[in-house]
Amino acid sequence: MNQTKTYLKLKDKARTNYPTMIIVHHSGGTDKYPLMDTSNHTAAMMEEWHLSNGWEGLGYHYVIHKDGEIWLGRPEHYHGSHCVGHNSDSIGICLAGNFDLTLPTQAQIDSLIKILKSIKERYNIKEIVPHRKFSNKTCYGKNLSDTWASDLIKEEVVILPKELLENNKTSMEEMKKYSFKKGILKAVISLVLFAIPFMISNFPDIANLTIGSVLMLVYNWIKVSTTKI
Numbered sequence: 001m002n003q004t005k006t007y008l009k010l011k012d013k014a015r016t017n018y019p020t021m022i023i024v025h026h027s028g029g030t031d032k033y034p035l036m037d038t039s040n041h042t043a044a045m046m047e048e049w050h051l052s053n054g055w056e057g058l059g060y061h062y063v064i065h066k067d068g069e070i071w072l073g074r075p076e077h078y079h080g081s082h083c084v085g086h087n088s089d090s091i092g093i094c095l096a097g098n099f100d101l102t103l104p105t106q107a108q109i110d111s112l113i114k115i116l117k118s119i120k121e122r123y124n125i126k127e128i129v130p131h132r133k134f135s136n137k138t139c140y141g142k143n144l145s146d147t148w149a150s151d152l153i154k155e156e157v158v159i160l161p162k163e164l165l166e167n168n169k170t171s172m173e174e175m176k177k178y179s180f181k182k183g184i185l186k187a188v189i190s191l192v193l194f195a196i197p198f199m200i201s202n203f204p205d206i207a208n209l210t211i212g213s214v215l216m217l218v219y220n221w222i223k224v225s226t227t228k229i
């Protein structure tokens with residue numbers, strides 16, 4: 001982790017940011033050269049550019065370099081300058097690169113996951129979205145889907161069967177046993193469902209005999225169990 005000059009300059013400012021979402025950006029191309037490769041751009045370069053726009057400093061809260069290095073921009077409690085209309089209710093993260101053209105590196109993805117998890121733990125974050133949700137830019141790049149960033153930290157929800165939950169059998173071992181038993185039961189049911197019509201059409205005599213015997217057994221069982229002594 002490193003920090004830019006911006007952080008030092010703005011760290012004592014009063015709270016002006018109340019994050020409910022995380023907005024992810026790419027450094028992208030320029031208006032003149034939309035397909036410019038900016039994967040080697042650094043937080044310092046972005047800061048210089050933002051300062052030249054007359055802003056207070058780097059507009060993002062975090063910048064992730066191509067090698068995965070995380071640079072702190074603005075402190076989280078201070079509003080950003082990265083997304084019109086949402087600079088006071090979001091945290092802005094920028095990945096160096098033009099993902100209209102390329103993809104983020106694995107190191108960048110790993111660092112992004114780390115930051116997303118950490119922010120989610122500390123704020124009531126309702127969504128993680130690409131910048132393009134609120135602008136007509138392609139940001140964070142055409143090569144990445146709208147849910148790409150949020151999917152990175154999606155938790156898999158395992159729904160345990162009621163029988164296991166009620167008996168407090170929630171271990172992986174119990175789950176495996178349960179699935180195995182269910183599998184066998186399903187196989188037996190499908191075999192029976194297949195065998196009955198097969199027997200009726202091919203061996204009607206055997207089928208009649210079998211069904212007849214089963215019915216007799218059931219009849220006897222009911223008779224015996226309901227007989228009053």
Ligand SMILES: [Zn+2]
Nearest residue numbers: 025026131139
């Ligand atoms: Zn953007």
